[in-house]
Amino acid sequence: MSLLIKNGLLLTEENSWIETDILIKEGIIAKVGKNLEQNGEEVIDAGGKWIAPGFIDLHVHLREPGGERKETIATGTMAAAKGGFTTIAAMPNTRPVPDCPEQLKWLNERISETAAVRVLPYAAITTRQLGAELTDFTALKEAGAFAFTDDGVGVQSAGMMLQAMKKAAALNMAVVAHCEDNTLISKGSLHEGRKAKELGLNGIPSVCESVHIARDILLAEAAGCHYHVCHISTKESVRAVRDAKRHGIRVTAEVTPHHLLLCEDDIPGLDANYKMNPPLRSAEDRAALIEGLLDGTIDFIATDHAPHTSEEKAEGLELSPFGIVGFETAFPLLYTNLVEKGILSLKQLIDFMTVKPAHVFGLPYGIIEEGRTADLVLIDLEHKEEINPDTFLSKGKNTPFGGWNCTGWPALTIAAGKIAWKKGMVTA
Numbered sequence: 001m002s003l004l005i006k007n008g009l010l011l012t013e014e015n016s017w018i019e020t021d022i023l024i025k026e027g028i029i030a031k032v033g034k035n036l037e038q039n040g041e042e043v044i045d046a047g048g049k050w051i052a053p054g055f056i057d058l059h060v061h062l063r064e065p066g067g068e069r070k071e072t073i074a075t076g077t078m079a080a081a082k083g084g085f086t087t088i089a090a091m092p093n094t095r096p097v098p099d100c101p102e103q104l105k106w107l108n109e110r111i112s113e114t115a116a117v118r119v120l121p122y123a124a125i126t127t128r129q130l131g132a133e134l135t136d137f138t139a140l141k142e143a144g145a146f147a148f149t150d151d152g153v154g155v156q157s158a159g160m161m162l163q164a165m166k167k168a169a170a171l172n173m174a175v176v177a178h179c180e181d182n183t184l185i186s187k188g189s190l191h192e193g194r195k196a197k198e199l200g201l202n203g204i205p206s207v208c209e210s211v212h213i214a215r216d217i218l219l220a221e222a223a224g225c226h227y228h229v230c231h232i233s234t235k236e237s238v239r240a241v242r243d244a245k246r247h248g249i250r251v252t253a254e255v256t257p258h259h260l261l262l263c264e265d266d267i268p269g270l271d272a273n274y275k276m277n278p279p280l281r282s283a284e285d286r287a288a289l290i291e292g293l294l295d296g297t298i299d300f301i302a303t304d305h306a307p308h309t310s311e312e313k314a315e316g317l318e319l320s321p322f323g324i325v326g327f328e329t330a331f332p333l334l335y336t337n338l339v340e341k342g343i344l345s346l347k348q349l350i351d352f353m354t355v356k357p358a359h360v361f362g363l364p365y366g367i368i369e370e371g372r373t374a375d376l377v378l379i380d381l382e383h384k385e386e387i388n389p390d391t392f393l394s395k396g397k398n399t400p401f402g403g404w405n406c407t408g409w410p411a412l413t414i415a416a417g418k419i420a421w422k423k424g425m426v427t428a
């Protein structure tokens, strides 16, 4: 299939734009330039919309296998495509866990049969993510693991983490960490701070995260491994990563849209759509995350798309599972609340969602250039719409952002040269 995109606006390095056409042939960007001639290709008139590299989200939960009531690879990747994402990396906290080559092979087959966009599967660090026994990293790498993580739980033992990092270093793979010390969780459902006190609930202290990050940075230095911090949320964590980078330690970090845009003060009461792990922290923490993103301490943005059923979320703040969905709101939220407010330039936002994650993990995506895979998103920066969870393609409707008015929405997503989602498209 060949496609010709006409009259798109392409962002330049200087945060300016040029008008361009893009010719796509057999999944590859064949030509970028003005007034390209049509030779029987399907034409897409971008009509002044912006063309960005397809977004890359390296922290998502697709729930399959085992959690199909919350999401499947098919529904999750359709939601991703609608959000403008063309490459996503799926976390291994499924049932079963991809902790052996057979399971990973099954997953890769399922992905190739049902996914609407590219899915890179993580493999677990420990068997069944129980923290007791290291998985076979060599075999898992051969079977197609993208990187190693036990996301959903922290690796409690420093000894286990060091072993994992040494193995990963030898294979030139990354260890990706959910940082949480189980002795410090305190059975909390939100941040240990003002709001927890006001609601009379147990809080999760900041040290619960930062102590793991500090530990792991020293372990990564000893092992010489690429260590990546998931969903960073506290000012102390940002400080630790900043300090580690200054010392030349190979640490990188991601932050979620919700931690950039919300803090504990925004939690209206006992609404479980504000419950996620790590929790929404203090206003100072939120400011430190933005500062960390701006000064390069935090490398990129990842949604931590974590769908749960409405029944589960109806159990309330204390009993419901942690997590919120992210694919279908990430760009409009960040564009409206960071770019339009002058905190980030459009170029910076696009980089945090494309070039940077690709660069950190050595992926050949996130760049619009002749010869590259045609992963693209057309964005309508003028379009205004209210976030309505009922319209989500994800099975998960669990978001605290329902009713937010946003400007700047994806209109069409092309993944590996094929239209993966188009505004107004009817899906099953």
Ligand SMILES: NC(=O)N[C@@H](CC(=O)O)C(=O)O
Pocket (backbone or CB within 6 Å): 061, 093, 151, 152, 153, 178, 275, 276, 277, 278, 304, 306, 307, 321, 322, 323, 324
């Ligand atoms: N972030 C969350 O609140 N929940 C995630 C787990 C995780 O990312 O740690 C989930 O799987 O639901």
Ligand SMILES: [Zn+2]
Pocket (backbone or CB within 6 Å): 151, 152, 153, 178, 179, 230, 231, 277, 278
């Ligand atoms: Zn996590």
Ligand SMILES: [Zn+2]
Pocket (backbone or CB within 6 Å): 059, 060, 061, 091, 151, 152, 304, 306
């Ligand atoms: Zn997660």
